[in-house]
Amino acid sequence: MPVVNSEIVDNLIYYTLPDGHGLLPGDEVHMEIDWQRRYRLMRLHFAAELILELIMRELHMEKIGAHIAETKARIDFIYHENISFIFEKLLTQYNQIIKADKPIKTDFSDVNSQRRYWEIEGFSKVPCGGTHVKSTAEVGFITLKRINIGSAKERIEIRLASSDCH
Numbered sequence: 001m002p003v004v005n006s007e008i009v010d011n012l013i014y015y016t017l018p019d020g021h022g023l024l025p026g027d028e029v030h031m032e033i034d035w036q037r038r039y040r041l042m043r044l045h046f047a048a049e050l051i052l053e054l055i056m057r058e059l060h061m062e063k064i065g066a067h068i069a070e071t072k073a074r075i076d077f078i079y080h081e082n083i084s085f086i087f088e089k090l091l092t093q094y095n096q097i098i099k100a101d102k103p104i105k106t107d108f109s110d111v112n113s114q115r116r117y118w119e120i121e122g123f124s125k126v127p128c129g130g131t132h133v134k135s136t137a138e139v140g141f142i143t144l145k146r147i148n149i150g151s152a153k154e155r156i157e158i159r160l161a162s163s164d165c166h
Contacts, residue, residue, distance in 0.1 A: 001017055001018060001021055002017075002018065003015045003016065003017060004016050004017065004018055008114075011114050037070055038131070039133075040070055040071075040160070041068055041069075041070060041131070042130075042131045042132060042133050043133060043138065043139050043140060043160060044068050044069075044070075044072065044073040044158065044160065045068045045073065045130045045131065045132070046104065046118075046130075046132050046133060046136075046139045047073060047094075047139050047140075047142050047158050047160070048066060048068060048073035048074075048075055048158050049118070049126065049128060049130075050094060050097065050136075050139070051075065051090060051094060051142075051144070051156065051158060052066075052075055053123060053126060054090050054093050054094060055075075055077075055086065055090060055156070058086060058089070058090075059079070059086065061077040061078060061079050062077060062078040063075060063076070063077055064076045064077060064078055064153065068130075071159065072157055072158060072159045073157075073158040073159075074147075074155050074156065074157050074158065075155070075156050075158070076149060076153060076154070076155045077153070077154050077155075077156075078152055078153060079152065079153070079154040080152045082146060082148070082154070083146055083154040083156065084144075084146035087144045087146070090144065091142075091144065094142065095141060097120070097122075097136050098136050098137060098139060098140065098141060099137070100136060100137075101135050101136060101137035102120045102121050102122075102135060102136045103120070103121075103134065103135050104118055104119075104120050104132050104133060104134060104135055104136060105118065105119045105120070106118050106119075106132050107119075109125065109127065114129070115127065115129070116128060116129050118132050120136060140160055140161060141160070141161040142158050142159060142160055142161060143158075143159050143161055144156055144157070144158060145157040145159070
C-alpha cells in the first residue's frame with residue numbers, strides 16, 4: 001500500500017497510510033522504495049539546489065517557494081523583471097559542473113539535530129536535508145523555463161533533459 005505522507009518529529013519518521021490499512025501497532029511491515037521515482041526525485045532535487053546556488057550568486061533574490069516533483073522541479077522568487085535573461089549563463093555554469101563529474105559530499109553539520117549539508121568543489125557547504133546522488137554527472141542536463149506567477153514573482157521550472165529521462 002502507498003505511503004500518503006511522512007513527517008519527521010524529534011528525529012523519528014512517521015508514515016501515514018491510507019484509511020482502512022488494517023495494521024496494528026507492533027505489526028511487522030516490509031517497505032520498498034520505488035527506486036526509479038526516487039532516483040528522478042534525487043536528480044531533480046540536486047538540479048534545483050544547484051540552480052538556486054548559481055542564481056543566488058548572480059542576483060541575490062528572495063526565494064519564496066520551491067517544489068520537487070517526479071517530472072519537474074520549481075523555484076519561486078520575488079523579482080521585478082523577466083528572469084529568463086540569465087538562463088543562458090546559468091545553464092553554461094550548470095553544464096560545466098555536470099560535465100566535470102564532481103563528487104557530491106553529504107554529511108551532518110550537527111548529528112544531534114540531524115542537520116545535514118551537501119558540498120561540491122567550488123561551493124561552500126549548503127544546508128540541505130534532502131537525498132542526493134553521488135556525483136554531478138549523475139544529475140544530468142536540464143532545461144529551464146520561465147513562468148510569471150504574479151506581480152513581481154518569477155518561477156524557474158527545471159526538467160531533466162529529454163535524452164536523460166530514463
